[in-house]
Amino acid sequence: MVRKLTERLMSFLSDQSEAPLLTDEDEIEYCLSCSHKLIESELYQIYRVCPSCRFHHNLTAREHIDAIIDEGSFREFNKAIISTGSLSFSSRPPQRKKLAREQRLTGLTEAVVTGKCLIGGQAAIILSLDFRFVSGSLGGIVGEKVALAFERATRTKLPVIAFITSGRTIVKENIMSTMQMAKVTFAINDLASKGLPYVAILGNPTTGHIYSSLARPADIIIAEPQALLGLAPLKGQLSDQDHIDVNNTYTSSAYMSRGMVDRIEDRENIRNLLSVFLRIASSTMRPKRTSNSKKDNIAELSQSNQAGHLGLNGQTLEELWPQSWNAVGISRSSDRPTSLDHIKRGFTxxxxxxxxxxxxxxxxxxxxxxxxGNNAIGIIGHEKGHELTAWQRRGGRTMPEGYRKAQRLMSLAGKLRLPLITLIDTPGPYYGRESEERGIGDSIASTMSLMAQYPAPTIAAVIGEGGSEGALALGIADRVMMLENARYSITIPVSAAETLHSDLPKEEIYTEPLTLTARECRELGIIDVIIREPVDGAGRHPDEASVYLTGGLQHELNILLKRNSYRLPRNRYRKYRKIGEYSSYFKIAVAAEASQLQGFVTRGVRLMRKRRRAGKISQKPDKSS
Known part of the structure; x- marks a missing residue:
């Protein structure tokens, strides 16, 4: 199946001037991937998706737009900009006949359609490439229309949504086609400098100049399932003597496993995803009224569960909880609610x-x-997983790519001026050779630097275990909260004990946990707020624990949103500058030492007086003699 699909894609991407063009009247009777009959499928008629294997066939530029926008809201602009022929610096005449043929058969003047639209009631600039027109390549006019679309978005302060399908570079335009990459890059950078987001949806295929210049710089990259991606994937296959498995090398799922794609979404879910994202991006930092009562918090939590959460491929976020969660009392720390559990219950x-x-x-x-509540936020959390997922997540031990993923989210949320909430639950970073080779130290240091300089309010909450530098990387915040039974650990107990007692046999080492309780952390000034837990612990009552956590986060967030955002980084520095210099614990320790010293001096003075009196008595003459 993969080889057959590759052969078809290669025929699309080849530079043959007489290649047949698909028109709106052309209907594919059988699926290109699994040969399933498509004519009677409603899913195929609407979204061009095979109901059997879920293969996504190509949509035209206007079909892409119509599939996600609010009906009747699209207003096209720059439609009059058209190509009159290929730019050529050789004696070969421009292929005007082929261009006119493609314009006639596709109904387009160029390979890209640009305009303004509404998605879920939110305004956006949208551009959509059409693979039927010169394989959606980045020619001179395409580059001009794309740059004009980004410039209009920058002027009108609107986000950009791009549907991208592209197969090859226009060789006949030579350097003029390549230079469009620079033009598009400048336009995208200008949009980013104004704090405006850019989302790219990659169809099948997305390759060539378009992939490296228009697709990769996007803030969020969404790919359709089984989409062929890469700068020149088929050229790489042809140049290698060994057979390359395209499905495991160049498809969207392979790129996502390598961290190159944010999400893989079925075509019918993209509209809802974009609608939510645009609502988040358009949110301001005005304080919202929230209730502090437990009853209202439980009501909000119930609405949250009904609203659902967007997971991978549109699925709801479901951690694999033990089947006996409500039947057997759970008190072990490994079964405490994790970040995903709290997100599922307290965030919408x-x-x-x-x-x-x-x-x-x-x-x-x-x-x-x-x-x-009503506040749009960025969320980052350590995730330990539960019984069936803990091994995949390494028990919450983070690799360098995990911290770099957190940095990406910080950059995006900071660009949108969204408050940032971090949920801390890790025994520490992953220690190992591969972690060191990929730069674990640098990733932790750069993550802490971004947290320290974050331009909007930040709140960190220790929900389970806070393990040394792995926790601190996400713990530098304006307000630090801690669940009542959570712990902040200095280092791994066994490793610390072996270091402190290296002269003793390993079996005689006493591994007392080197941890700090929430109360001790507050006395030292490490945290600001202790969040209560249910009587039997968060593990037995996860819903109630999430209510307390969500209520505390909302309360602190509303306080921070009323402050001047420009002063937040400076105030954040002053807060951490004082740790270790002055704190309630430090004052108590100094007072205790002063009290001990005063007691010692007092006892010494009394002893001296007593000895002096004894000496005077011994010096007096005996009257009897």
Missing amino acids: NFIELHGDRLYGDDPSIVAGLGFI
Whole structure:
């Protein structure tokens, strides 16, 4: 199946001037991937998706737009900009006949359609490439229309949504086609400098100049299932002597496993996903009225569960809880609610993003955008998993790509000026050779630097275990909260004990946990707020624990939103500058030492007086003699 699909794609991507064009009247009777009959399928008629194997066939540029926008809201612009022929610096005449033929058969003047629209009531600039027109390549006019669309978005302060399908570079335009990459890059950078988001949806295929210049710089990259991606994937296959498995190398699922794609979404789910994201991006930092009563918090939590959360491929976020959760009392720390459990219960419309855009996607870090109450926020959390998922997430031990994924979310949320909430629950970073080779130290240091300089309010909550530098990387915040039974650990107990008692046999080492309780952390000034837990612990009553956590987060967030955002980084520095210099614990220790010293001096003075009196008595003459 993969080889057959590859052969078809190669025929699409080849530079043959007489290649047949698919028109709107052409109907594919059988699926290109599994040969399933499509004519009677409603899913195929609407979305061009095979109901059997879920293969996504190509949509035209206008079909892409119509599938996601509010009906009747699209207004096209720059339609009059058209090509009159290929630019050529050789004696070969421009292929005007072929261009006119493609314009006639596709109904388009160029390979891209640009305009303004509404998605879920939110305004956006949209552009859509059409693979039928010169394989959606980045020619001179395409580059001009794309740049004009980004410039209009920058002027009108609107986000950009791009549907991208592209197969090859226009060789006949030579350097003029390549230079469009620079033009598009400048336009995208200008949009980013104004704090405006850009989302790219990659169809099948997305390759060539378009992939490296228009697709990769997007803030969020969404790919359709089984889409062929890459700069020149088929050229790589032809140049290698060994057979390359395209399905495991160049498809969207392979790119997502390597951290290059944020999400893989079926075509019918993209509209809802974009609608939620645009609502988050359009949110302001105005304080919202929230209730502090437990009754209202439980009501909000119930609405949250009904609203659902967007997981991978549109699925709801479901951690694999033990089957006996409600039947057997659970008190072990490993069964405490994790970050995903709290997100599921206390946050709404959570959009999880994946990958570090460099190496991979670490499942021990969960990152995304969502709402807490009425406030749009960025969310990052350590994720330990439960019985069936803990081994995949390494018990919450984070690799360098996990911290880089967190940095990506910080950059996006900071760009949108969204408050940031981090949920800390990790025994520490992953220690190992591969972690060191991929730069664990640098990733932790750069993550702490971003947290320290974050331009909007930040709140960190220790919900389970806070393990040394692995926790601190996400723990530098304006307000730090801690669940009542959570612990902040200095280092791994066994490793610390072996270091402190290296002269003793290993079996005689006393491994007392080197941890700090929530109360001790507050006395030292490490945290600001202790969040109460249910009587029997968060493990037995996860819903109630999430109510307390969500209520505390909302209360602190509303306080921070009323403050001047420009002063937050400076105030954050002053807060951490004082740790270790002055704190309630430090004052108590100094007072205790002063009291001991005063008692010692007092006892010494009394002893001296007593001895002096004894000496005077012994010096007096005996009257009897």
